[in-house]
Amino acid sequence: MNRTTLSLIAGTAALAAVTGFAALTTPDAAGADTAKAAAQQPVERTTLLCPAPSTSDLAETSYTSFTPVTKGTGSSGSAELQSATQESADGTSSAKSDKKKAAKPVLTPKEPGTPATGDTSGGDTPALVGTAEGKSAPGWTVQETTEVVAGMGRGLQGVNCTAPDTEFWFPGVSTTADRTDYVHMTNPDDSAAVVDIELYGKDGALESTVGEGITVQPHSSEPILLSTLTGEKQDGLTVHVNVRSGRVGAAVQALDDKLGGDWLAASTDPAGSLVLPGIPKDATDVSLIAFTPGDADADLKVRLASPSGLITPAGHETLHVKSGMSTAVDLGDVTRGEAGSLVLTPTDQSVPVVAALRVIRGKGTGQETAFIPATSPVGTRATVADNSAKGTTLSLTAPNGTAKVKVTASAGSEGGTTATQTFTIKSGTTQDVEAPVPSGLRGTYALTVEPVSGGPVYAARTLAATEDGIPGFTVQTLPDDRGTVAVPKADEDLSVLQK
Incomplete structure (x- = not known):
């Protein structure tokens, strides 16, 4: 018996031993037993990446960190948020950190259930990398909100700091002269990431080699x-960020010379049906940008989930999206003074699509812009931070069935006690609910949304702040916070080694 045969036997035995430990969760196990064996457990580590907020000397940026209280966590845990360039892989200061404010963390996260805040000013605030462990990890969220009082992109810009990933879709970007759009990519790891950036316009892929x-x-x-x-130079483009090796966090900062600007978060993964929740009721113009990455064209039914039910916008009943081409359509003041969410469904064959909305409020020289990407449902739980007693609007949508939703306001960052309220959202409607506010509120607070019963719920939060007559605003969607993960139960079963 040669060495190759011996190695093969040893490797097979080792593999059998490993699979034996998880024998109860193999596909051959009874379906009911397997379902019971997989339990939802709190995640033990979360990484979040916040892009550099602004290059404007007039920028004022606030950060808010919050972790909802989660059952089943241990008694220990911590979180930190520091400059992405503060340390290099070998632990020494990086060259870039000499040009950035990196010496002191912008905030120190508090215990679960209480927000922590911090702020910076000017245009040299760096991108941030955050890590939470133990009881601080499940559902950890960090909101970055920037106010720019004048100049390009003036208004309110907001973004939820994102988890690193390997692929991102951004419908709604522009390369025209009046827009300055950056895609920010942050690498939290010890090895380099290699990324391809692809641009798609109305006629297909735009020729580019420097994006590879x-x-x-x-x-x-x-x-x-x-x-x-x-x-x-085109408007209504779609950007695809594809990470060849490693992982990054990505977000697009879209700044307009006259219409303000905001962050465009990535659309949810390509899907046949999409929901874009939380269009402000006073929106004066709404544009839809859609893209299908597959080989087939997509035909979509366009409907607005209003407070009274699903309606079809006049003149925009359907949308044809050609394969590999970015399609933009101006929906005008589609909400007509009421809360609304856009619901896209296939007219026939289901073809995966990504989409986003560009929303404008105000008129004339007082216009401001925000973006709403298609998002996944709230799922088990979703949280958004940096809310205030005034200027916060929570929008809830139940496109496929009536749903009951519990909304919890956390304690305030500087004081106040939690408050909870339950809402019923009728099938096919969007409701701007009067969200609870902490009793005795001081500072800002977080809102946590948890579906109780019924169909899937989609949510978005709008922050508004008027400065010099300009209605600054920013919209963040509330997808599931992925605070828990399914952990199969595995028992040792050495009997498989005897077969």
């Missing part, structure tokens, strides 16, 4: 100006 093989160094952030990737 972009290296994002370890513990660093790279803002890429999209207009430098192509010579074509």
